[in-house]
Amino acid sequence: MERVTVQCLKNGPYEVEGDLLITDANGKVVSHPGRQTYHLCRCGGSGKKPFCDGTHERIHFKSE
Ligand code: FES
Structure with a gap:
């Protein structure tokens, strides 16, 4: 089974690959x-x- 990776980008989207x-x-x-x-x-x-369409930058989304 192929591995899927999910990474939370700081102050941004989930980056999902697979x-x-x-x-x-x-x-x-x-x-x-x-x-x-x-x-x-x-x-x-x-x-x-x-x-994601980049809105997180405009609204200054904050997350660890
Ligand atoms: S995380 Fe980028 S638009 Fe919501």
Whole structure:
């Protein structure tokens, strides 16, 4: 089984790497086949969830 890595970036998104199946709230697949790196919103402010769109910087999201 392929390893999946998840890293919390300081004051930013989750960086997730692997061959993943990511869906939106309606079950629509929003990931791509094969090994990829994704940045998933952790601040709740992204306009293109589940992905990070950089809003965390504008709202000065803070997290360890
Ligand atoms: S973590 Fe980047 S927009 Fe939410």
